[in-house]
Amino acid sequence: MHYMQVPSQVEYERATSVEHALSLLSRPDTRVVAGGHSLIPMMKLRLAQPEMLVDINGLAELAYIKLDGDQLRIGALARHADLLNSAVAGERFPIFHDAERVVADPIVRLWGTVGGSLCQADPSEDLSAAFAAARATAVIRGQDGDRMVPVREFHLGPYETVIGRGELLAEVRVPVRPGTGSAYEKVARRVGDWSVAAVGAVLCLSGGLGRNPQVIESAGLGLTAVGAEHFVAAEAEAFLVGQPPGEDSFAAAGAIAAEHCHPVADQRGPEDYKRHLVAELTARALRRAADRARLKP
Ligand SMILES: Cc1cc2nc3c(=O)[nH]c(=O)nc-3n(C[C@H](O)[C@H](O)[C@H](O)COP(=O)(O)OP(=O)(O)OC[C@H]3O[C@@H](n4cnc5c(N)ncnc54)[C@H](O)[C@@H]3O)c2cc1C
Secondary structure, three states, X not given: OOOOOOOOOOEEEEOXXXXXXXXXXXXXXXXXXXXXXXXXXXXXXXXXXXXXEEEOOOOHHHOOEEEEOOXXXXXXXXXXXXXXXXXXXXXXXXXXXXXXXOOOOHHHHHHOEHHHHHHHOOOOOHHHHHHHHOOOEEEEEEOOEEEEEEHHHOEEEOOEEOOXXXXXXEEEEEEOOOOXXXXXXXXXXXXXXXXXXXXXXXXXXXXXXXXXXXXXXXXXXXXXXXXOHHHEOHHHHHHHOOOOOOHHHHHHHHHHHHHHOOXXXXXXXXXXXXXXXXXXHHHHHHHHHHHHHHOOO
């Protein structure tokens, strides 16, 4: 097969403020460029042909990771490496450190952004599943202000999100709850590669004091690269609530997640292998998330 290796003609503007970016984005066929690690290759292959690129790399006000009350707030321009190196994110949500350790390679991580990962809406994007598991909220900014969209409703399908003309993703907010543990487990063919399959788990445990048995109060399960609707294993999550955290419930949740996802056979493996991975990785992620939850007050 023969592909073009040069993008078609495109206008370029470097945004000097969020307001400037939003006004440029109100023009038709205009796209944000953040790290460019996904968009530029797609333009070279002419899978994307925007008329104008709005470069947001100068917008330092969108690059932060901070704890604010009971929310972890991550600016859309935070780089993968920033999330990997953030002590506050790692302490509250080890799932993000687990995931970032296996996103691509250090070069991509240094420049690729959290916002670009979510907006790319590639079914294999690791952070989409991690944020879905954590029940995060996307803050979408337009000229009329912000609107909040749960990450679980942010993706409309492969390479499609709810972001409209004149808008950009400004921030991702993750609710912080006590008694929570989280983990991300990925299988790739080689270091730095996209997932064959991956699973993120966020567990909130209660009880375990005196004679009260410990139970799962809430469970978030995100699946990567296996055709899960909105990256979520909803049936397995529902099963887990009220269960004791242990090997039996984790294995049962894995079987449910594997049954309800929709992997397709490709160069990374056949469908039944991917389902097998979902079952196994779900149990592993739940086990690690529960261990981490128990270590916390
Ligand atoms: C070799 C290689 C290996 C990779 N491996 C992995 C992997 O294993 N796992 C994984 O998850 N990812 C992987 N990636 C993808 C990488 O994580 C993403 O390409 C990158 O993080 C996307 O972010 P970006 O900032 O580069 O986005 P860009 O390429 O700049 O943009 C991607 C899309 O998002 C839009 N966009 C960006 N920011 C915003 C915003 N704030 N608001 C609205 N729209 C926005 C752009 O318009 C574009 O449509 C890999 C990439 C490469 C090149």
